[in-house]
Amino acid sequence: MRRVVVTGAGTINAIGHTVPATLESMREGRCGIGPLDFRDVDRLSIRIGGQVRDYDPEQEFNRQQIALYDRFTQFTLIAAREALAQSGLTFAGDLSAQTGVVLGTAGGGLNTHDENYRAVYEEGKNRVHPFVVPKLMNNAAASHVSMEYNLKGPSYTVATACASSNHAMGQAFHMVRSGMSDVMITGGSESMMCFGGVKAWEGLRVMSKDACRPFSLGRTGMVQGEGAGIFVFEEYEHARARGADILAEVIGFAMTSDAADIVMPSKHGAARAMEGALRDARLDASEVGYINAHGTGTAANDKTECAAVADVFGHHADNLLMSSTKSMHGHVIGGTGAIELLACIMALRDGVVAPTIGYEEPDPECALDVVPNEAREADISVAVSNAFAFGGFNAVLALRRV
Amino acid sequence: MADETIKTRVIDILARQAVLEPDDVTMDQSLDDLGIDSLGLVESIFAIEEAFDIQVPYNANEPEASDFDISSVRAIVEAVEQLVRDQKG
Known part of the structure; x- marks a missing residue:
């Protein structure tokens, strides 16, 4: 059976804008959860979250790109850039034709939904930006990764709530192991950090107002975060033949x-x-x-x-x-x-x-x-x-x- | 708001959640007796908040820790009466 290894990793999240920064925070036990900062947060009863801070989309993307990239897509592309750079792969010919992108997200472009519902319902506008649909669709992030890196193989998005990116990575693992592709880009992304996104979670009464304390007596519930994790899954011999740095094997x-x-x-x-x-x-x-x-x-x-x-x-x-x-x-x-x-x-x-x-x-x-x-x-x-x-x-x- | 009205409306909400007639709900029954599970309780609290325009302090992770007593229909009615007095008085 073909073996599958990880040859690239990228992320942006509340405890780091790169993999090395995130791992350092994990080693140091740093908390990325703090007061939420977005419009109408004063109307929420839950006001903490793991927001990506010190992040300015305009430093990363041009205006035309921002018109098309919801926050979950932006995070995906930033993480993909780190993962692809680490892998050292470039995609042309057969490798381009067979490599695809399988990503997980639950809410997709939820910020885009929120902003545009607000415009038409609250502000009474009768016109929205022409790219609302391609910006909010759940497969937008995977599509933009495929376009950015010339990946023409099997690509899609998995939405299974909190298991989405594990399902996505499992699918990518199967595709490389079965021989369908030598390389797959996989992982997942989410950004529900907006008024509507957090308000919906509040309703379930499972959110904590102070901290996320898993397994600890006195825990008070979950706290939302946002961000992306992207990986390059590659067939073992393919990775060895090109002398790639192997991060781990998916078994x-x-x-x-x-x-x-x-x-x-x-x-x-x-x-x-x-x-x-x-x-x-x-x-x-x-x-x-x-x-x-x-x-x-x-x-x-x-x-x-x-x-x-x-x-x-x-x-x-x-x-x-x-x-x-x-x-x-x-x-x-x-x-x-x-x-x-x-x-x-x-x-x-x-x-x-x-x-x-x-x-x-x-x-x-x-x-x-x-x-x-x-x-x-x-x-x-x-x-x-x-x-x-x-x-x-x-x-x-x-x-x-x- | 008269307390009798609060009681009637809370019982209506719980009965609706339990798929019972209001007359079949008694003050001594627990949520278990009514067959209302944790998700049903969250829905009932939402309905109570909407009906009385109040905030009910309740976190499903630590039901015992909140001030909102859910041990019986009577306890819930009294807790709602108190919240209405505190928040609407």
């Missing part, structure tokens, strides 16, 4: 559906996804050293996830490390798995496990080593990344150190 992927409840997670669905990823990777559970948890900081997720890990890993659950970096960058919804994959790569490549910050007190229902508050050095050869979405869709990836 397994599984997806399951709870078929139960539209918002409440299921232990069985989560456990089946983790078991499936281990089976796909031909791994024994005892080989896993690190789990990047879904770890949203809600009562429902954290208890269910810990119980599922205990079921799948048995006694080994007490030996492995599990952390939620959402405590630092917030929940990036459809882009979250992509940003969190960086923590897996850091654990495998640098031997540093990112912490779960904001941790106050152990919760007996989350009695695992969640790497509280400080990063830890550890020799990790296999890492697993969990994503469990509203709607009961679960997607789990397994990676190995190369």
Whole structure:
């Protein structure tokens, strides 16, 4: 079977505008969550989030591009530029013809929806910009990456709420492993940081007003983040032949559906996804050293996830490390798995496990080593990344150190 | 607003959520008794906020920690009465 490796990574998120900056923040346990800054925030009851700060689109893109690029597309293109540059790949001929872009997003151009609904409903305007549709569509980000880098292979966008980018990366993994493509660009992006985006989440009553404290007693819910994570997935021999720097190997992927409840997670669905990823990777559970948890900081997720890990890993659950970096960058919804994959790569490549910050007190229902508050050095050869979405869709990836 | 009206309207909201007739809801019943789960509760609170134009302090992650007592229909009615007095008085 063909092997699949990661040869490029890029990101922009609340704790870093590049991969090195993000990994440094993860090592230092820095929190990117703070007061939200956008129009009408005073009408929200939830006023914190992991916003990308010190970011000026006009420094990155020209006016014509900004007319076409929603914030989630801008983040995608910035992250893609870093990932593609690191990979050293250029696309022409057969490689161009077979390489595609599979990305995840849940809300797509939500800022564009928000701004234009405001214009027509609140301000009573009867005309909107001609590019509203191509700017807000969920596949806009993937399309612009394909155009920017001449990628003419299979491209599409996956929308499975909080599991979107794990599903996308799993699909890209399958496409390279099966021989459909030697290279795929994958990951995900999200920006719901606008009045309508946060107002909608407020309604569910699961958002925290103070901090995201996954697995900690006294946690008060989830906090939204924004950003993008983009990766180059490449067939192993193809990468070796050109002397590429290999960041990690993707060795397994599984997806399951709870078929139960539209918002409440299921232990069985989560456990089946983790078991499936281990089976796909031909791994024994005892080989896993690190789990990047879904770890949203809600009562429902954290208890269910810990119980599922205990079921799948048995006694080994007490030996492995599990952390939620959402405590630092917030929940990036459809882009979250992509940003969190960086923590897996850091654990495998640098031997540093990112912490779960904001941790106050152990919760007996989350009695695992969640790497509280400080990063830890550890020799990790296999890492697993969990994503469990509203709607009961679960997607789990397994990676190995190369 | 007369307290009797508040009680009637809260019971109407809970009954509608539970798919029951208001006459079948008694003050001693819990949300469990009515078959209202956590999502149903969030919907009921939304309906209460809309009906009385009040803010109900409730976080689904720590239902016990909020001041809004949801242990029985009576507790909910009394909590809403208090919120109406505090916020509309």
